Amino acid sequence: MDIPRIIHSNNKVRGMSTSDIDELAQFQVNKNRRYTQLYAGQLEGDYLEINLGKLQVFREKLNVGALIEATPASNFIPFAALLSNRDDSNFCGKHIEQNAILQATGGDWDVNFKDHLNVIAAVFDRDTFAHDIHLLTGEEIPNDWLISKACLTDPLALTQYATGVNNIINVIQAKSEVIKTENSLRMINDTILRLAYNVLKVTTPCTEKRVNQSKRCEGVRQVMDYLHSYGESVPTIPELCKIAKLSERNLQYGFKEYLGVTPVRYLRLLRLNGVRRDLLMNQSAKNKVVDVALNWGFIELGRFASEYRQLFQELPSTTLRKAN
Structure with a gap:
């Protein structure tokens, strides 16, 4: 039997690659998972989770058809999007249609697929999610959001959710230090919350x-x-x-x-101005551009540099050289 390869980057980033389906279930703490391989093939499973305080994001891949059953703890509210083919997949006994978000929020759920699985998900703390949605809308969470089912939603919102969460996972996997600052964590949590809300408000709008x-x-x-x-x-x-x-x-x-401008755009402009101010005030030359950017909640450094240059007509490194 192949020995599973387990990777622990730190206490916030955990990953596993394995051919042992039971090890994959045991690795996912408090999710009460059970896996059954349904179709022929040598199984390869990859799982990566990132813990962001009251929010967790994960990506899971399986290369052969299987059944996954779960009874997550009641304080978890997961919303998942398939990156793989939906044509051969069912969720809670029903075919997963195109442009559907998977709400694994009502206790027991299961998914089965014939070919392979590639899924990303954000798992919210129930109380924190309810509090933040109330702040965003002034209303309580619709009961329909708390039922395990696949719900049709806006295609663009779903694509933005899937690619947005997947990109955040990729960035943190490549450079885990981006989540070491409190401001970066807050911005990541806020981004994922709003991506999820934009998907869900189409399925059952808040009044x-x-x-x-x-x-x-x-x-x-x-x-x-x-x-x-x-x-x-x-x-x-x-x-x-x-x-x-x-x-x-x-x-x-x-x-x-x-x-x-929108409040999201205004806040981003404010943060870009904050970075510039800190770079210009840097008299010691000890701080690096990346440190200042992370402190202002920017984790996608390439995008940050592009936006900074567009706004101020120079690269952040040029601004730093002026200060020194």
Whole structure:
């Protein structure tokens, strides 16, 4: 029997490559998984999970047809997207249609497939997820989100969710130090929350009331004043909704009316300005561009450098050389 190869990068990143299907189940702590190989082939399984505080993301690959059954703990709320072919796959006894998000949120669930599996998922802490959705919408989580089933959603939102979470996994796998700073963790959690919300709000919309313009403008000013004093803490969008006393949609309307940009774009511009300010103030030459960028919550460093250059018409390394 092949010996499974287990990789422990640190206490936040765990991975396994194995040909032993039972080892794969045992490796996934508190998920109560059971695997049964259904079709012929020499099994190869790959599993990678990244723990981000109250949120976990994972990617799992199997090269032969199998049945996976699970009874996750009640405090877990997983939402999964298939990167592999859906034509031969069933979830909770029903065929998985194109553009479907898998809600493994209602206790027992199972998935079976004939060929291979490639899936990514975000697993939220139930209480934290409910709290953040309330901040974003002003409403409670729809009960329909808490039922294990495959739900049709907007194709673009689903693609953005699948590729967004997968890209975050790839970035952290390649460079685990990006999650060592609190601000980077907060930005990653916020990004994944909003990617998931954009998928789910299509399946069962939350009811949101549109408030009047004066209240929206008042909320925007409160957010701007807060960011002027505490922007270096890199607040998340749910936190800004709480400060403004507005749902995300109303906050977005307000920012578009007041500044012509979304709150997400404004926060990103604020963070880029924060990086530039810190680079220019760097008198000791001890800090590197990457350190400053991570401190402001940027983990995709190539994209960061491109956006920085577009905004300020120079590379961040050029700014740093000016300071020194």
